[in-house]
Amino acid sequence: MKVLIIGNGGRENALSWKIRQSPSVEYCQMVPAEPKEDLLATALSGGYDLTVVGPEGPLNDGIVDLFKARGLRVFGPSQAGAKLESSKVDAKIFMEKYGIKTAPYEVFDDFYASTAYLRRCRFPLVIKADGLANGKGVVICHTFEEGEKALEDLMVRKQFNQSGERVIIETFLEGFEASMLCITDGVRIKPFISAMDYKRAEDHNRGLNTGGMGAVAPNPFLTRSHLEVFEKEIMEKTLNGIQKEKIDYHGFLYFGLMVTAEDIFVLEYNVRLGDPETQAVLPLMKSDLVDVMLATLDEELEHRSLAWLDKRSCCVVACSGGYPQTFQKHKKSRV
Ligand code: AMP
Ligand code: GLY
Helix, strand or coil, X not given: CEEEEECCCHHHHHHHHHHCCCCCCCEXXXXXXXXXXXXXXXXXXXXXXXXXXXXXXXXXXXXXXXXXXXXXXXXXXCHHHHHHHHCHHHHHHHHHHCCCCECCEEEECCHHHHHHHHHCCCCCEEEEECCCCCCCCEEEXXXXXXXXXXXXXXXXXXXXHHHHCCEEEEECCCCEEEEEEEEECCCCEEECCCEEEEEECCCCCCCCEEEEEEEEECCCCCCHHHHHHHHHHHHHHHHHHHHXXXXXXXXXXXXXXXXXXXXXXXXXXXXXXCCCHHHHHHHHECCCHXXXXXXXXXXXXXXXXXXXXXXXXXXXXXXXXXXXXXXXXXXXXXX
């Protein structure tokens, strides 16, 4: 098989490393995420048997719908599925409709109404741009002044263009975070090994949120009973929603979770693999990922089980200047 990977960052390098290990793969090429028509031309002229979409931009742009209409095999959700990530408001409405726990919130598209609301709020709280912002559209605010500035940046200065025209103001949840990368064919959904990413730009939980500075898998704090709650109350309910909404979804689905003392809440969905979580998770996967992806496209995921390296293995990734370095270590050894 010839495999085309869209995107060429850390996540896609990890995907490429894993895909090349499949005995069915002869050739695997990464390309930057260009406009979808250019990518279609690349896939057609290169005679690729399978295209795997790394980042959210092309998915949100409807690349999967375009490739499928031209008879190409492509791994990722349709544009309708990509809305779970590209609109945080749509994702919240989906979660409410299907009984999936998330932080209480309000939506605003008017700056003055949002600041008037902010005056009545208790801090800290969280302000989020509705649309895509490269993982940088979320600000945790400790004072009214910080909140007002975040709203002004998003809604008035349009720091992220249209993405911040609508905002969510939500309750700050205290706990630890977990990233669950899953795969679904729309019939079944299966979790990968858990992970945790480190989002702050500086040490000691200071600095602004980033898309992720580093990751560890499995998540060192997540217990078996947390996983059971996640699977029953979040993962399966999300699949149920995807089915009820008749969303065409054959791809990866990422759950960004906050685990509090009381419960587990969804902070966000991503309709792709996480970056840098993928770099920590895929080295632990024993299964042939290409076989699993092809089974997913054929809606045969129920006949595949995912195998992982020994439980004592763990993988840590540190990103610096955007270039990840992967270390695979024994849990007991120093990392
Ligand atoms: P999101 O893109 O919605 O996952 O938000 C990015 C990051 O902001 C998360 O990984 C958390 O670190 C933080 N965050 C988002 N929402 C909340 C919340 N309600 N409470 C506490 N932290 C949050
Ligand atoms: N690391 C979080 C993300 O990929 O959005």
